[in-house]
Amino acid sequence: MIISAGDIESFSFAKPMGIGLVDMAINLTKELIKNRAKSILFIGSAGSYGKHNIFDIVDSRVASNIENSFFNNNSYTPINNIVSTYNNVSCETIVNSSNYITTDLNISKHYIFKNILLENMEFYSVLKVAKRFNIKASGVFIVTNYTDKNAHRDFIKNHKDAMRRLEKYIKENCQLPHPKG
DSSP states (O other): OEEEOBTTBOOTTSEEOOSHHHHHHHHHHHHHHHSOOSEEEEEEEEEESSSSOTTOEEEESEEEOOOGGGGGTSOOOSSOOEEESSSOOTTOOEEEOOSSOOOOHHHHHHHHHTTEEEEOSSHHHHHHHHHHTTOEEEEEEEEEEESSTTHHHHHHHHHHHHHHHHHHHHHHHSOOOOOOO
């Protein structure tokens, strides 16, 4: 099953599941109850904490859910906030998910130190739900912006071109489901 957030990140071959952590978790859970998948591929945009460049395409099988306040010692969590549906992922790029976009390069450096290189709002929910259903899941991301003060402006500026590039990459490199008929 290929999924995306939807809205401005919709593709003819991907099921839209919702923007952000909560909508993604709710809608993906409902979908998997109705139509159990053998595997899940999530595709979408990502912000780079600084190690990846605009329009880089990055695969990942690991996500985290860390809020920026953690790096200022202003919060903690009792949950395990790193998730994967695979066992051997020590060399993977970790994608952080939050309903907030980072706009501070000083905070971005903390993520890089922990090998968390990208930011995408939905990926943690995708992996958390997939793990609950015992389904392997991964993601393919295209970088649209850096996590700096220009994050939103650059996201808007680069988004259409990024979606075109991502769609081309998926069609050339991923096995797409055959259309019914």
